[in-house]
Amino acid sequence: MRLAGLLAAALFGAAAAFSAAAQDAARGAAVSAERCAACHGEAGRSAIEGTPSLAGQPALFITTQLILFREGLRQVPAMTAVAAGMADGAIEDLAAHFASLPPGPPQDRRARDPALFAAGQALIGPRNCAVCHLPALTGREQVPRLVGQREDFLARTMIEYRDGVRVGADSQMNGAVVGLTDAQIAALAHYLSQRE
Amino acid sequence: MSSRRILLGFAAALLAGPALAQAPAAPAAPVPGWAVGRPEGSTLAPHAARMTVTPLDQVPVGAIRLPPGFQAEVFAHGMPGVRAIAEGPNGTLFAGTRAIGRVYAITRNPDGTTRTRVLLQGLAQPNGLVMIGNSLYVFAVNRVLRYDNIEANLDNPPAPVDLTAAFALPTEQEHGGNHHWKFATLGPDGRIYTNVGVNCNVCNTDRDKFALLVSFNPDGSGRRIEARGVRNSVGMAHHPVTRELWATNHGRDWAGDDAPQDTLLRVRRAGEDFGFPYCLGDWRDPQFNAGRNCAEFSQPAALLGGHTAVLGMRFYTGTMFPEQYRNMAFIARRGSWNRSRLSGFDVVVAHLDAQGNVTRVEEFLTGLRNDAAQTFADRPVEVHVLRDGSMLVSGEQMGAIYRITYRR
Numbered sequence A: 001m002r003l004a005g006l007l008a009a010a011l012f013g014a015a016a017a018f019s020a021a022a023q024d025a026a027r028g029a030a031v032s033a034e035r036c037a038a039c040h041g042e043a044g045r046s047a048i049e050g051t052p053s054l055a056g057q058p059a060l061f062i063t064t065q066l067i068l069f070r071e072g073l074r075q076v077p078a079m080t081a082v083a084a085g086m087a088d089g090a091i092e093d094l095a096a097h098f099a100s101l102p103p104g105p106p107q108d109r110r111a112r113d114p115a116l117f118a119a120g121q122a123l124i125g126p127r128n129c130a131v132c133h134l135p136a137l138t139g140r141e142q143v144p145r146l147v148g149q150r151e152d153f154l155a156r157t158m159i160e161y162r163d164g165v166r167v168g169a170d171s172q173m174n175g176a177v178v179g180l181t182d183a184q185i186a187a188l189a190h191y192l193s194q195r196e
Numbered sequence B: 001m002s003s004r005r006i007l008l009g010f011a012a013a014l015l016a017g018p019a020l021a022q023a024p025a026a027p028a029a030p031v032p033g034w035a036v037g038r039p040e041g042s043t044l045a046p047h048a049a050r051m052t053v054t055p056l057d058q059v060p061v062g063a064i065r066l067p068p069g070f071q072a073e074v075f076a077h078g079m080p081g082v083r084a085i086a087e088g089p090n091g092t093l094f095a096g097t098r099a100i101g102r103v104y105a106i107t108r109n110p111d112g113t114t115r116t117r118v119l120l121q122g123l124a125q126p127n128g129l130v131m132i133g134n135s136l137y138v139f140a141v142n143r144v145l146r147y148d149n150i151e152a153n154l155d156n157p158p159a160p161v162d163l164t165a166a167f168a169l170p171t172e173q174e175h176g177g178n179h180h181w182k183f184a185t186l187g188p189d190g191r192i193y194t195n196v197g198v199n200c201n202v203c204n205t206d207r208d209k210f211a212l213l214v215s216f217n218p219d220g221s222g223r224r225i226e227a228r229g230v231r232n233s234v235g236m237a238h239h240p241v242t243r244e245l246w247a248t249n250h251g252r253d254w255a256g257d258d259a260p261q262d263t264l265l266r267v268r269r270a271g272e273d274f275g276f277p278y279c280l281g282d283w284r285d286p287q288f289n290a291g292r293n294c295a296e297f298s299q300p301a302a303l304l305g306g307h308t309a310v311l312g313m314r315f316y317t318g319t320m321f322p323e324q325y326r327n328m329a330f331i332a333r334r335g336s337w338n339r340s341r342l343s344g345f346d347v348v349v350a351h352l353d354a355q356g357n358v359t360r361v362e363e364f365l366t367g368l369r370n371d372a373a374q375t376f377a378d379r380p381v382e383v384h385v386l387r388d389g390s391m392l393v394s395g396e397q398m399g400a401i402y403r404i405t406y407r408r
Helices: A005-019 A025-035 A059-070 A077-083 A088-100 A114-124 A129-133 A151-162 A172-176 A182-194 B003-016
Strands: B070-076 B085-087 B093-095 B103-108 B114-120 B128-132 B135-140 B143-147 B184-186 B192-196 B212-216 B224-228 B236-238 B245-249 B261-267 B302-306 B310-315 B329-333 B346-352 B358-365 B380-385 B391-395 B400-406
Touching (some): A151 A172, A151 A182, B070 B114, B085 B128, B085 B380, B093 B128, B184 B236, B224 B245, B224 B261, B236 B310, B302 B329, B302 B358, B329 B380, B346 B380
Parallel strands (some): B310 B380
Antiparallel strands (some): B070 B400, B103 B114, B135 B143, B184 B192, B192 B212, B236 B245, B245 B261, B261 B302, B310 B329, B329 B346, B346 B358, B380 B391
C-alpha cells in the first residue's frame, strides 16, 4: 500500500459521518435513567457481576447490539424485554449517551495480578486483537472498547464465543478465540480489565 | 448451534488461510477474514453498516445523477440494510438484508405511494430471495425456507417449509464466516441459481464446494455446478434472449488498489472455470497462481474496476428506457473499502453487441460518491426492472429503494 494512513483515516471518517445522524445524548440520558442505569450503572460503569460497562463504547457498537437484541439475533434474557419494540431513534439516542460518558473501570475492580496481567498481554498480539479493536483496544464503529471492561464479563463473553453459544454481528470473534484455554481467557480478561 | 461445528469450521479456515505461521505451542488464531493479507500499518477496514432507519429527509435522492431524461425518486424507505429484491405475481416487492436479519415486503397503496412491512426477522443474513409462483424462497446463509402463498399473508406469514437439508449448502461455520451470504435468482429453466462464495479472502480451497455458481431444482435436488473458480458473486441474471447465465464477481482484497478487478462473467456452458484462486482474466494471483497459465481459464466478459464491489445485475427488459438500453446489463457497484480512494457507489451499464460481447461499460447512476471529500451517500446493491419499465435500485446504507424513470 503506497498511499498511507492519511487517506485511510479519511475513509474511516467517511463511514463514521453517517452513524452520527440525529442522535441526542441528552434524550438518551433520560432513557438510560429509566431503562439502563439500574444494571449498567448511573455513569455507565457497571457494579454488577456479568453486566458490562457501557461508558465510552462506540455509538455504533451500542446501536448494533441493541438492534441485535431487538431483532432476536442476540439472545440475553435480561435484555430481551428492555430492547423489545425499542424505536430506532431511542436506540441512537442511547448510543450517543453511552458514547459520551467517560470510560473507566468499575469501582469493585480487583488489584492487579502482575503475572496474570503479563500472561494476558502476551496473547494480545498473537490473537490479533488490535486488527479490529485498534492498538489501544478502545474499539471503533461496531467494534467494542475492551479496556477497563469488567473482568468477569470479558471472561464470560470470550468463553461464549469460544464455545459457540454466542455469535456477534458476524462470526469474527468465534475465530479470534478459537482454541483458547480457560486459563488463557482468564489472563486476557484480567489484562483488558486492568489496562487503562 | 453446536460448538463443534464452529470449531471445525475455524480449523478449516486455519488450514486454508495463508497467515498461519505461529508459535507451535498454542493453536494459531486466524486473522479476521477481511484482514487476511493486510499489510502492516494499513488501517483500511470495511465500512460499518447502518442498522437504523434513515429519515426520509436524509435519504440522498437529490444527490443522484442520471443521463438526460431520467429521474430518480424515493420508491420506499425506512428499511435498514435493504439489499436484494424479488417481485411476487401480484406486484409485492420483497427485499432481503444481511446483518439486521430481516426480509421486508413493499406494497403499493392506491394513491401510488408504498407501504413497507417487516415480513420476517431474526434470520441469519437473509439476502437471497427467489419468487416461484406464489412461494417466496429465502436463502439465509445455508438455510433455505419456502413461504407459500406469501402475498396473501403479508401480515401473518405462514410457517415456512424448511428445505435446508435438501439444498445442503455449506454452513457459516464451514465458511469460517467468509462470503457465506447468498444471492439467488430463478433461471428460465425453472431452476434456482445461487452462489457459494469462497471461505476466505484468498486461499486454496475445495473447488467443488466453494467459489461456485450452482443451480438446483426448486426442491433442492439436482445440484449442478454452473461455474467454478468464482470467488464471490452476489448478483446474477440470465440473458433474456440467449438465456446464458451472467454474474458479477468480487476480486480478492489486499493485492493493490486496481488489481484484481471486479468482473462481469458470462457463463457459456455449465461448469466452466473462471480461475480463482490462480487467475482472474489474465491477472495472475501473486501468492496463489501455482504456476497456472491464465489462458486455460474462462475470461471475464468485462472488467468493472478494482474493489468496486459489483453486486446486483439485471438485463433491462422494459420499454420505458430508450431503445439503446434494451437487453443491456445494469450493474450495481456497492463501492470500495479495500482501496486508498473510494471507487464504485454507482450503477453502470454494460453494453452488449449482437454476439453478446461487451462493447463498453458506462456510468448510469452516479452522484453518491464524493471524490473530493472521500465520502459516500449510499451504497447501491440491487437493480430490479418493474413491469412498467422503470428500474428500482436498492440503497443499503440508507435503507431506501430508489425508482428510476425516463421521460422523453
